[in-house]
Amino acid sequence: MFSQSEENYIKAIYHLGVEVTKGISTNAIAKRLETKASSVTDMIKKLSEKEVVVYKKYQGVTLTDFGKKTAANIIRKHRLWEVFLVEELNFSWDEVHEVAEQLEHIKSPKLIDELDAFLGYPKRDPHGDPIPDKDGNLPQIQKSLLATLQKNEKGVCVGVNDTSSEFLRFLDKQEIGLGQDIEVLDKEPFDDSFLVKINGKEITISNKVANNIYIQKK
Amino acid sequence: MFSQSEENYIKAIYHLGVEVTKGISTNAIAKRLETKASSVTDMIKKLSEKEVVVYKKYQGVTLTDFGKKTAANIIRKHRLWEVFLVEELNFSWDEVHEVAEQLEHIKSPKLIDELDAFLGYPKRDPHGDPIPDKDGNLPQIQKSLLATLQKNEKGVCVGVNDTSSEFLRFLDKQEIGLGQDIEVLDKEPFDDSFLVKINGKEITISNKVANNIYIQKK
DNA sequence: ATAAATTTTTAGGCAAGACTAAAAATTTAT
DNA sequence: ATAAATTTTTAGTCTTGCCTAAAAATTTAT
Numbered sequence: 001m002f003s004q005s006e007e008n009y010i011k012a013i014y015h016l017g018v019e020v021t022k023g024i025s026t027n028a029i030a031k032r033l034e035t036k037a038s039s040v041t042d043m044i045k046k047l048s049e050k051e052v053v054v055y056k057k058y059q060g061v062t063l064t065d066f067g068k069k070t071a072a073n074i075i076r077k078h079r080l081w082e083v084f085l086v087e088e089l090n091f092s093w094d095e096v097h098e099v100a101e102q103l104e105h106i107k108s109p110k111l112i113d114e115l116d117a118f119l120g121y122p123k124r125d126p127h128g129d130p131i132p133d134k135d136g137n138l139p140q141i142q143k144s145l146l147a148t149l150q151k152n153e154k155g156v157c158v159g160v161n162d163t164s165s166e167f168l169r170f171l172d173k174q175e176i177g178l179g180q181d182i183e184v185l186d187k188e189p190f191d192d193s194f195l196v197k198i199n200g201k202e203i204t205i206s207n208k209v210a211n212n213i214y215i216q217k218k
Numbered sequence: 219m220f221s222q223s224e225e226n227y228i229k230a231i232y233h234l235g236v237e238v239t240k241g242i243s244t245n246a247i248a249k250r251l252e253t254k255a256s257s258v259t260d261m262i263k264k265l266s267e268k269e270v271v272v273y274k275k276y277q278g279v280t281l282t283d284f285g286k287k288t289a290a291n292i293i294r295k296h297r298l299w300e301v302f303l304v305e306e307l308n309f310s311w312d313e314v315h316e317v318a319e320q321l322e323h324i325k326s327p328k329l330i331d332e333l334d335a336f337l338g339y340p341k342r343d344p345h346g347d348p349i350p351d352k353d354g355n356l357p358q359i360q361k362s363l364l365a366t367l368q369k370n371e372k373g374v375c376v377g378v379n380d381t382s383s384e385f386l387r388f389l390d391k392q393e394i395g396l397g398q399d400i401e402v403l404d405k406e407p408f409d410d411s412f413l414v415k416i417n418g419k420e421i422t423i424s425n426k427v428a429n430n431i432y433i434q435k436k
Numbered sequence: 437a438t439a440a441a442t443t444t445t446t447a448g449g450c451a452a453g454a455c456t457a458a459a460a461a462t463t464t465a466t
Numbered sequence: 467a468t469a470a471a472t473t474t475t476t477a478g479t480c481t482t483g484c485c486t487a488a489a490a491a492t493t494t495a496t
Contacts, residue, residue, distance in 0.1 A: 253485095
């Protein structure tokens with residue numbers, strides 16, 4: 001069994017390690033968890049003894065298979081709770097994170113299995129991120145950043161990269177959400193902004209925004 | 219804001235203080251929380267500084283009004299989560315306590331208000347205990363121990379005193395639950411046991427059991 | 437009323453998890 | 467290749483919440 005603090009480190013290492021082969025640096029973990037590098041070193045030693053990570057001094061850390069499974073389970077809980085908050089308790093997608101950060105640490109296998117069933121075994125959370133199954137497997141779909149689409153390509157919004165409240169509320173204002181059809185009408189070479197059609201309306205989207213919206217092409 | 223540990227102390231003091239006018243003893247708190255008296259003294263000093271309790275050396279503690287309100291809020295969360303677990307996630311009434319002990323510490327006013335609404339503003343938890351409202355007020359109903367009923371009195375089960383798994387599972391086996399009609403057919407002077415009619419069946423109930431079931435007379 | 441038993445508090449320590457400051461190792465720049 | 471900059475680790479400290487052992491206060495018994 002892991003403490004909340006240990007779980008937070010495991011999750012951070014997991015997220016930092018997605019599509020990276022080298023070890024995760026002490027500094028990167030410290031930055032993500034808003035803590036100090038020396039604290040990270042301490043915790044890494046502990047997680048290493050518990051065989052959650054592989055660690056060699058000055059070389060960063062990698063999750064073991066056990067560590068990955070542990071991480072997937074924490075993320076599973078986090079995302080299921082997010083679904084619950086949005087679908088059942090009227091939270092908006094920019095409000096869920098803080099509460100899910102707490103709920104993900106509740107220890108009860110039955111609770112999470114029942115919650116999963118209660119929610120109808122959802123595959124994705126309110127931000128479009130996949131929910132790991134009980135064995136830690138992620139359903140992968142292929143998705144592209146809106147910014148990579150060419151003129152006249154169409155797709156449907158399947159996720160976001162930035163999940164900050166500011167960005168999510170901006171999307172709400174623009175009526176962009178998961179499942180929303182988006183068509184690229186034009187790209188402006190000057191500032192790499194996009195002219196897109198959403199809900200029948202034509203709106204301009206900055207390059208920064210286009211780099212934070214995931215699209216499934218069609 | 220209080221730590222989980224502080225919240226557990228506040229709750230313990232509240233429960234020990236129901237229908238008691240004197241201060242709660244250090245030892246009583248230690249026993250309830252399965253900790254040592256010296257640890258209790260430490261925590262009591264802290265809670266006293268935070269104006270949650272009134273404390274004079276060697277005289278036990280009492281909750282301040284602020285402390286009572288805090289306690290009621292924790293209990294509100296605990297009981298609402300219990301309702302959720304039983305009504306929505308298929309937990310039985312003997313399984314909920316441990317998980318609710320964790321969930322009660324989640325910090326989010328919106329979460330608990332929405333949960334309350336989602337559940338339809340329940341007045342009582344699965345054991346028949348009243349759920350405090352947002353201001354900390356308890357709906358009090360008058361209830362009597364089954365053991366105090368006379369021959370031929372009738373009532374409905376509205377709560378339990380002992381909430382241990384053993385007792386609750388015993389009640390399940392006897393098909394006794396909240397809302398169950400119970401009629402005292404006879405009392406046996408020899409061992410103070412009861413002959414009662416439940417669900418049309420006549421069964422004998424020990425005095426110990428009768429002292430742990432609350433009845434609303436009718 | 438005093439002795440014995442009990443309860444409560446104090447004093448000192450320990451583990452987890454964080455921090456600061458300084459040392460050591462590594463990487464980058466010249 | 468060496469100096470400078472950066473990253474990482476070590477060493478020592480702090481807080482929270484717990485512990486044991488001993489001292490102090492209170493209660494109970496004789």
